[in-house]
Amino acid sequence: MARKEAYITGVGQSEVGVRLQRHPLLLTIDAIREALDEAGLTVEQIDGVFTYPGKVPSFLGFSPVGSDEIIEALGIKSKWHNGAMEQGAQLSAIGTAAQAVKEGLCRHVICFRTVYEAAALSRPDEYPMVRRDEVDGASQWTSPFWALSAACWTAQYAMRHMHRYGMTREQLGQIALNASRNAMKNPRARAITKEALTLDKYMSARMITSPLCLYDCDRFTDAATVVIVSAGDALDEVKCTPVRIAAMSASVDRYSWDQVEWPASYETGADLWKRTDYTPRDVDTIQFYDGFAFLPITWLEGLGFVGKGEGGAFIEGGTRIAIDGELPLNTFGGQLGAGRLHGFGFAHEAVTQLRGTAGERQIPGDPKVAVATSGGGPLAAALLLARD
């Protein structure tokens, strides 16, 4: 296998919880150890570290650990590392890692995303949020009107979809219902989903920002998720079923939430298929970013699984996207059901499903191809993953 290919050779995850006490660096190392064990690698074989978005000192809960700390804590002799927010979206960190191993800069690299928002908000003395008196950058165009959350921005895309194409709340609700049903089969989602959601409960839930209700929004979670990316010519060193990164895209035409009609999932989705011979018909499972429930619908349409405007009708009733359906979606529960892992959970689950190790939530058949995405608004990244 040529060096010019990149493979995911290990995935790992820490305990997933709400208001965890364990230090976020240790959670990250827990996930790294699990991923190394899975790949059959030792830390001495790691020569790169990639993360999104890098440590964020103004609110450590959002991103409490930097690539530099992993290099330092584990004694990694790194040949390339990167932690940056100005990239396509969360999964772009894995895309950048793939470029590094394809280029021969590194052989085996750790990619991670650690979130600690629930813990940090519960311990503000230890994890203060830097309060600013004024807003600037992109935030100045939304915050002054109390559109403080991405929920308010995403809701306006969803309202447009309902207005123009007739999507109903009952249809939209299938994203959260599917997430909750699948999360009940995921041992790592226990702290987030304790009982399956019903349509009645969904329809009567408190509205956050119309049409998004409480169950359409993910919740703050504490966890670390790790993906190990290896070079194609280093696969003889791993003891696992490698999953090839067959294509990736992270396109954006305009960097804005409100000057565009639709999120960048559409341009990123279209570009993914220009870089591969695979087509949407080859895909066995989809793991789509669902920080807000409308976003998977943009990915379904953007990636061409259905036509523009057809997403609501496609998910109606939820059977097509169920674990035993024609296009199983977010089989681990997504962020709505399994916690705000912030993007990396989708890659973790795609690899798990392609290896056939998803246990009670394993999709039937012999899945070989999956798509994992992350992002909303101008943030967008997609990975096409294949088991050869």
Place this chain on the structure above:
Amino acid sequence: MNPPRPKPRLDAVNRPFWTGGAEGKLNITRCGDCGEYTHPPLPICRHCHSENVAPHAVAGTGEIDSYTINYQPWAKDLEVPFVIARVRLDGVPGVILTTNIVNCPVEAVTFDDKVRVVFEEQNGIHYPLFEKVN
């Protein structure tokens, strides 16, 4: 009583937008060469890359491009519900403002409603809000 609105930090580029309301003007950056608008404002035209850009008072009317009724109090004492909307500005192709629709019940707002700007002043900032045109 609502808390004070988050305050934009003024600089040379954004000041005409956030303070134009003092003279009743909704200022959007316009190119003196190609005539196109650039918003959010930049010191360069995003269409023809000319640096000959300046604030231009536009009509201040428009239509609702999309909206959401917000029920979540994101700040202490924030009164809910209220409408957050995107407004397409008349005569300013390609420019949309995120804003609030005020002076009507939240359920009275829908797509393509015609609206006009009303400025709300707080601490030297003239926030461009919009109300429905009857």
